[in-house]
Amino acid sequence: GAVVSQHPSRVICKSGTSVKIECRSLDFQATTMFWYRQFPKQSLMLMATSNEGSKATYEQGVEKDKFLINHASLTLSTLTVTSAHPEDSSFYICSAREFGRGAGNTIYFGEGSWLTVV
Amino acid sequence: AQTVTQSQPEMSVQEAETVTLSCTYDTSESDYYLFWYKQPPSRQMILVIRQEAYKQQNATENRFSVNFQKAAKSFSLKISDSQLGDAAMYFCAYRPAQKLVFGQGTRLTINP
Numbered sequence: 001g002a003v004v005s006q007h008p009s010r011v012i013c014k015s016g017t018s019v020k021i022e023c024r025s026l027d028f029q030a031t032t033m034f035w036y037r038q039f040p041k042q043s044l045m046l047m048a049t050s051n052e053g054s055k056a057t058y059e060q061g062v063e064k065d066k067f068l069i070n071h072a073s074l075t076l077s078t079l080t081v082t083s084a085h086p087e088d089s090s091f092y093i094c095s096a097r098e099f100g101r102g103a104g105n106t107i108y109f110g111e112g113s114w115l116t117v118v
Numbered sequence: 119a120q121t122v123t124q125s126q127p128e129m130s131v132q133e134a135e136t137v138t139l140s141c142t143y144d145t146s147e148s149d150y151y152l153f154w155y156k157q158p159p160s161r162q163m164i165l166v167i168r169q170e171a172y173k174q175q176n177a178t179e180n181r182f183s184v185n186f187q188k189a190a191k192s193f194s195l196k197i198s199d200s201q202l203g204d205a206a207m208y209f210c211a212y213r214p215a216q217k218l219v220f221g222q223g224t225r226l227t228i229n230p
Contacts, residue, residue: 032216038161043209043220091161097216107218109155109163 003027004096006110013084013117021079021113023094030096033077034107035069038091050077084117091115120145122212124221131200132229138185139195139224141210147171150214152186154195157223158206166208169193202228 003026013019023033031052036044048058048069056069066088068080077096081088093112122143131137143152154166169177169186176184181198197204205228210221 034217043222044163044218046217046219049216093161093163095163095218106165106168107213108165112161 004030004094004108004110006094006113008113009111010114011116013115015085015117016083018080018082019084019115021081021092021094021115023077023079023096023110025075025096025098025108028096028098029074030077031074031099032097033071034095034097035067035077035079036093036095038093038112044093047079081115084115086117089115089117120147120212120214120219122210122219122221124208124210124224126224127222128225128227130227130229131197133200133202135200136196136198137200137226139197139208139210139226141193141195141221143191143193143210143212143219143221145191145212145214147214150212152184152193153211153213153218154182154184154193155209155211155220156204156206157209163209167195197226200228202230204228 005024007022033050035047038044046059047062048056050056050069050071052071052074058064071077094110095107098106150171152169156164156166167177167179167182183196185194207223207225209223211218
């Protein structure tokens with residue numbers, strides 16, 4: 001089946017620095033990718049929708065200048081947490097929509113990335 | 119607003135027994151998809167089953183089946199012959215177009 005790879009799986013960064021998380025669709029083209037944040041024991045919260053070649057669409061309450069999303073190719077989207085602070089520590093998950101193939105636009109998820117800001 | 123509600127924060131079942139997880143949703147759309155995802159301790163989201171709203175027949179995937187009641191906006195998941203590997207968080211999700219809207223999740227425990 002289709003695979004979405006997320007990297008890194010775990011990252012620790014110092015407060016005030018920026019960190020980038022990559023999301024790749026390995027065997028299909030993903031015109032749309034989604035970024036979620038998941039707090040402990042909670043559900044997935046959609047942060048933004050990333051469309052290849054255009055600006056991301058952010059959900060209400062998500063700071064677009066803090067969470068920079070770039071979808072430069074049909075197989076790669078990146079999330080950059082800028083000037084990270086401890087409250088940004090969380091589990092971040094990406095997903096990609098498989099277009100065509102009669103798959104009914106199935107959405108596949110990456111493995112997730114744990115971000116710890118110290 | 120489109121919302122998904124899972125009213126059971128936690129459920130438990132004896133191994134080999136059957137358990138049903140509840141999910142209701144609110145929408146004014148007529149065409150959409152519904153999903154159940156499983157999230158084990160590894161945190162990887164795994165698709166369990168999907169249902170197209172235009173299909174009246176309930177979806178089935180091996181031991182997993184759904185009871186889709188469109189008029190009632192209800193979408194429950196039945197797990198038959200529960201196995202220890204079924205222990206996980208289960209999320210119901212609704213998708214009218216692109217975005218997935220998730221419920222709060224139900225933590226399922228399997229008792230040996």
